[in-house]
Amino acid sequence: MKAASPPYGLTGSLYWLIRLRWFAVGGVVFTALFADKALGIKLDYGALYSIAAALGVYNLLFLLYLNRVRAAAGPDLPVITNRLANAQIPLDLLSLAALLHFSGGPENPFAYYFVFHMIIASILLTRRASYLQAAFASILFLAMAGLEYSGLWAHHCINKAGLCFLGAGPLPLLGSAAALVSTLFIAVYMATSISLELRKKEATLRAANLLLEEKDEIKSNYVLRVSHDVKEHLAAIQACLDPVLHGLTGPLVPAQEGLIRRSYARTEKLLVFVKALLEITRLKLSKRMETGPFSLLKTAENAVRLVEEKAADKKISLTWSVDKGADLITGAQIYIEESIAGFLANSVKYTPEGGSVELRVTDEGDKVKIRVTDTGMGVPKDDLPHLFEEFFRAKNAKAAERTGTGLGLSIARAVAEKHNGSIWVESQEGKGASFYLVLPKSVPGPGAAGSSVKA
Amino acid sequence: MAKILIIDDDPDIVESMRIILESCKHKVSVAVNGEEGIKAAKAAKYDLVILDVMMETMSTGFEVARTLRASRENKTVPILMLTAIKESTGLDFNSEVGDKDWLPVNAYLEKPLKPNELLVKVESLLKSAVHKGK
Numbered sequence: 033m034k035a036a037s038p039p040y041g042l043t044g045s046l047y048w049l050i051r052l053r054w055f056a057v058g059g060v061v062f063t064a065l066f067a068d069k070a071l072g073i074k075l076d077y078g079a080l081y082s083i084a085a086a087l088g089v090y091n092l093l094f095l096l097y098l099n100r101v102r103a104a105a106g107p108d109l110p111v112i113t114n115r116l117a118n119a120q121i122p123l124d125l126l127s128l129a130a131l132l133h134f135s136g137g138p139e140n141p142f143a144y145y146f147v148f149h150m151i152i153a154s155i156l157l158t159r160r161a162s163y164l165q166a167a168f169a170s171i172l173f174l175a176m177a178g179l180e181y182s183g184l185w186a187h188h189c190i191n192k193a194g195l196c197f198l199g200a201g202p203l204p205l206l207g208s209a210a211a212l213v214s215t216l217f218i219a220v221y222m223a224t225s226i227s228l229e230l231r232k233k234e235a236t237l238r239a240a241n242l243l244l245e246e247k248d249e250i251k252s253n254y255v256l257r258v259s260h261d262v263k264e265h266l267a268a269i270q271a272c273l274d275p276v277l278h279g280l281t282g283p284l285v286p287a288q289e290g291l292i293r294r295s296y297a298r299t300e301k302l303l304v305f306v307k308a309l310l311e312i313t314r315l316k317l318s319k320r321m322e323t324g325p326f327s328l329l330k331t332a333e334n335a336v337r338l339v340e341e342k343a344a345d346k347k348i349s350l351t352w353s354v355d356k357g358a359d360l361i362t363g364a365q366i367y368i369e370e371s372i373a374g375f376l377a378n379s380v381k382y383t384p385e386g387g388s389v390e391l392r393v394t395d396e397g398d399k400v401k402i403r404v405t406d407t408g409m410g411v412p413k414d415d416l417p418h419l420f421e422e423f424f425r426a427k428n429a430k431a432a433e434r435t436g437t438g439l440g441l442s443i444a445r446a447v448a449e450k451h452n453g454s455i456w457v458e459s460q461e462g463k464g465a466s467f468y469l470v471l472p473k474s475v476p477g478p479g480a481a482g483s484s485v486k487a
Numbered sequence: 488m489a490k491i492l493i494i495d496d497d498p499d500i501v502e503s504m505r506i507i508l509e510s511c512k513h514k515v516s517v518a519v520n521g522e523e524g525i526k527a528a529k530a531a532k533y534d535l536v537i538l539d540v541m542m543e544t545m546s547t548g549f550e551v552a553r554t555l556r557a558s559r560e561n562k563t564v565p566i567l568m569l570t571a572i573k574e575s576t577g578l579d580f581n582s583e584v585g586d587k588d589w590l591p592v593n594a595y596l597e598k599p600l601k602p603n604e605l606l607v608k609v610e611s612l613l614k615s616a617v618h619k620g621k
Contacts, residue, residue, distance in 0.1 A: 287506060294499045434496070 154223030357395030494524030
């Protein structure tokens with residue numbers, strides 16, 4: 033049975049419990065003050081406040097401990113949090129029993145607050161542990177009632193003398209004990225039934241999600257294989273066309289040359305597309321990337337060199353700068369260069385003659401911000417949310433340029449994701465666009481060092 | 488010998504068709520999108536219109552065909568539709584060809600085009616139009 037394993041998301045629930053306990057401390061203090069000042073009930077308030085204080089102190093200790101454990105984030109975190117959950121609830125039960133003892137013992141109707149602890153146990157713990165907590169609460173209550181009834185413990189009556197049911201024989205006491213104990217067990221039964229059902233659903237969902245991920249991986253592998261095959265044939269077609277085009281098979285009449293040139297250019301475009309498809313698929317399949325320290329200044333320069341000629345052809349002013357503090361970073365250099373080059377190529381492609389394209393890399397503390405701004409056609413508002421989706425091309429981009437893979441920006445997005453960075457675009461149609469890629473200066477998490485991209 | 492209008496936004500496909508059709512002495516005009524095609528078909532009389540079904544921008548080939556049919560000048564001009572979408576959409580045009588509201592064309596050919604198939608289709612369309620004209 034899966035129910036024996038500690039429930040998922042326990043750490044969050046423990047914080048929730050700690051927050052609740054602060055309210056409990058406040059509630060105890062307020063109720064005691066009210067009973068004392070407004071109702072004039074004579075009780076050992078010193079003891080009650082001390083218990084409230086103890087409640088506050090151990091709550092603080094739990095909070096500090098939980099923070100420390102979580103910061104360490106070791107592999108045994110679930111075990112520790114589970115142990116913490118199992119330890120906190122008995123402590124709460126003891127505190128409640130002590131509060132009850134000093135405020136009427138079995139007479140105090142607040143004894144039913146035990147039910148809350150049963151619900152909390154049912155949410156946090158396994159069913160068995162919850163029943164154990166119910167048993168522990170029952171024993172505490174029965175022991176307190178028995179000791180007070182037999183006179184071994186002092187009884188702090190909250191009712192006026194004579195109305196104390198401890199004096200009315202064992203029957204009222206047994207009745208109220210039976211009611212409370214049965215309530216506790218029934219509460220645990222009901223609450224654990226619901227929470228087990230929820231946990232089961234959660235497990236099913238998680239399994240379904242895992243299955244989806246697996247299927248996605250199978251699909252990606254399939255795309256990878258098909259693209260490889262397509263690429264192979266394309267390369268062969270080009271290899272055959274090349275000698276003909278270069279006159280190695282004899283002179284061509286202009287019409288022949290024109291058609292072969294066209295064929296060659298189209299296979300070239302398809303090759304570019306298939307290569308991009310291979311790249312995005314590989315990126316998606318790779319669990320880790322090969323990362324290392326590199327110069328972002330050099331990388332930016334390389335990316336700029338790639339589009340310089342095209343920009344000059346269109347008389348586009350191309351400017352760039354890299355902050356000193358943003359130069360040395362750790363990451364997958366090749367992919368970052370490709371992302372920047374992709375931004376720049378897009379901007380140059382969709383900016384009319386005489387416009388400008390600007391690359392700025394700025395230092396943002398532990399991050400670097402790469403921004404490419406152009407004076408191009410911009411992105412229609414409806415297309416903005418889809419711009420980084422695979423195969424998506426904005427309407428106006430399609431109208432302006434027939435060809436384009438629709439993969440460049442999705443590759444950049446995958447690169448951002450693999451680096452725990454972020455990527456976005458700001459644009460208004462007709463008013464240019466700014467593309468942003470923000471990357472951490474060093475890639476955190478496992479797999480950052482010494483691992484490689486799965487090919 | 489016949490005047491043929493090609494409406495297709497792919498310059499390479501157009502060039503290939505132009506060379507094939509001109510080899511049979513046809514006179515070829517080209518429009519690179521639906522709107523230009525409609526304009527051209529209104530401005531001059533053609534013996535045949537070759538129309539691509541999917542164009543990246545403007546109207547699709549379907550709309551162009553319907554618009555052409557709705558105009559006085561092109562009520563009966565033979566239209567040969569080209570398609571590359573059969574595999575991806577599963578649409579089978581065989582039964583729909585000639586449907587007045589949905590696909591008011593006379594025939595269709597699938598891409599990639601084979602020169603022979605194109606020429607045979609074009610000749611038969613031109614011939615049947617001549618018959619009807621009589």
